[in-house]
Amino acid sequence: MPELPEVTVISEDVRTLAAGRKVVRAEIFRENVSNAGVEGFRERLVGSTLRDVRRRGKIILLDFGDVVGVVHLVISGRVLRLPAWRDPDKIHTAVIEFEDGLVLAFTKLWLGYFDLYEPEHVDEHPLISHLGPDPFTEAFSVQYLAGVFGRKASVKGLLLDQSVVSGLGNIYVDEVLFAASVHPTRKADTLTREEIESIHTATREILSQAIGLRGTTFDSYHDAFGEVGKFQHQLKIFARVGEPCRVCGTKIEKSRVAGRGTHVCPTCQPL
Ligand SMILES: [Zn+2]
Known part of the structure; x- marks a missing residue:
């Protein structure tokens, strides 16, 4: 998607x-x-x-x-x-x-x-009325994230929730959590301030890089000129199950979190 x-x-x-x-x-x-x-x-x-x-x-x-x-x-x-x-x-x-x-x-x-x-x-519009802040707006602040993370839900589930932050999906949430060294099943209310700041920074950085490389193509995505994106070559964790982590060499694992296939490096993202 x-x-x-x-x-x-x-x-x-x-x-x-x-x-x-x-x-x-x-x-x-x-x-x-x-x-x-x-x-x-x-x-x-x-x-x-x-x-x-x-x-x-x-x-x-x-x-x-x-x-x-x-x-x-x-x-x-x-x-x-x-x-x-x-x-x-x-x-x-x-x-x-x-x-x-x-x-x-x-x-x-x-x-x-x-x-x-x-x-x-x-x-x-029903697809718009419940949208949370866009990651590139001022409303998406560390303070805001700290507020919405004050729940027992998994951090991955919350980041996928369009009413919490709009625009993220399965690929970029896995990449963001890897960059922030946070395990996707962590309960959001156990995150430290530093971890929340890392998630905030990684969200903007990774989305910006992906826009710069014109998106991620696995199967269907093409831009309006018919070209594929290039960010799939930069992915550090998504779709790399069984391959060595680019940071520490540990095999990347896949499980289901928040109903979605989820990629984790058990060493870089300890529980
Ligand atoms: Zn690792």
Whole structure:
């Protein structure tokens, strides 16, 4: 699933490709891909100009002025640049043609994942209304983390919880906890101030590096130019089960934490 770095890259790509361009055609595969329905989707988008593209958590926001597209790429969704118009289908769930022949397909969206909202109501969207602070905002402070970590839940479970911090998923949480030398099953309320500071620093550093390398590609993720990311070569722990830890040489172990496959170096991340 695209996490914060991948959604950031895709959002910036779409801005580069399409910002300032007028929509000449807009179709969705099925009525329930968008709250606007097939007809509403067409009527509200055709003739409007894409002004900007932003990101909230793992959600892409397409700012068309008086209407905002709220796009969630879910598991393996992509934004594809197509050589020419094609009618939407199961794969190319929503297709938008901009002036000068630019055609973007939003692929494999689930039901309702290309909603259209009035700008003033975007914060009420069910995928957005419960989002915690973005890791790159001031609200995501060490103080804030210390507050939300005052619970008995596992630190991994809390970092995956989009209402605690928005944008992190399984890959980056494993990398962050390894960088901070914290075991994923640690109860958050047992973390020291130093450990919380390490998690805070590692979160921003690792996400920044991943954005710089245009994301992590294991299977489906490609940017809007069709290129794969490069951060998978920098991963220190994720998907390296059985391989030696790059820091200490201990075999990396895998278990299930918070319902997700979790990678740990038992030496660098003692319990
Ligand atoms: Zn190690």
